[in-house]
Amino acid sequence: MTRKEQLGQVFRFALVGGVNTGTFFGLYLLLHPWMPYFAAYSLAFVLAMVGSFFMNTYFTYRTRPTWKKFLLFPLTNVTNYVIQSAGLYALVTWAGMDTRIAPLVAAIVAIPFTFLLSRKILVPGAARAAAEQEENRGQTRTSSTV
Numbered sequence: 151m152t153r154k155e156q157l158g159q160v161f162r163f164a165l166v167g168g169v170n171t172g173t174f175f176g177l178y179l180l181l182h183p184w185m186p187y188f189a190a191y192s193l194a195f196v197l198a199m200v201g202s203f204f205m206n207t208y209f210t211y212r213t214r215p216t217w218k219k220f221l222l223f224p225l226t227n228v229t230n231y232v233i234q235s236a237g238l239y240a241l242v243t244w245a246g247m248d249t250r251i252a253p254l255v256a257a258i259v260a261i262p263f264t265f266l267l268s269r270k271i272l273v274p275g276a277a278r279a280a281a282e283q284e285e286n287r288g289q290t291r292t293s294s295t296v
Contacts, residue, residue: 162210163265170205171257174198178253187249191238199227202268211272219272226267233260
């Protein structure tokens with residue numbers, strides 16, 4: 151994969167992330183008056199994750215969704231959920247942040263982790279290909295300096 155293709159993937163991921171974060175936050179705000187903030191957060195997170203799966207498979211990574219990927223995709227979000235949940239709790243409990251804003255801040259912090267994990271699940275062999283590409287670059291540099 152060329153650097154241009156990688157940058158395109160990162161840009162598309164950021165775009166999907168923005169749409170997904172807006173969807174998550176909108177759902178959270180709709181649910182928040184009807185249930186405790188953490189329950190609203192959790193339900194909004196799950197609903198947005200389903201949308202994220204389809205946006206990332208079709209648009210970000212341009213791969214076909216499969217049941218296997220769909221079932222594995224939540225595993226990539228476990229880390230994201232833990233980071234966001236811990237951040238949400240810390241921001242609300244310790245920092246006194248408003249419960250309407252704290253989930254958005256926590257979500258932004260978790261973005262880099264989500265990219266790496268979702269790419270690993272949705273693009274089989276992506277990590278191996280990136281390592282091989284880096285190894286080839288190192289060999290090219292070494293041979294050009296000899």
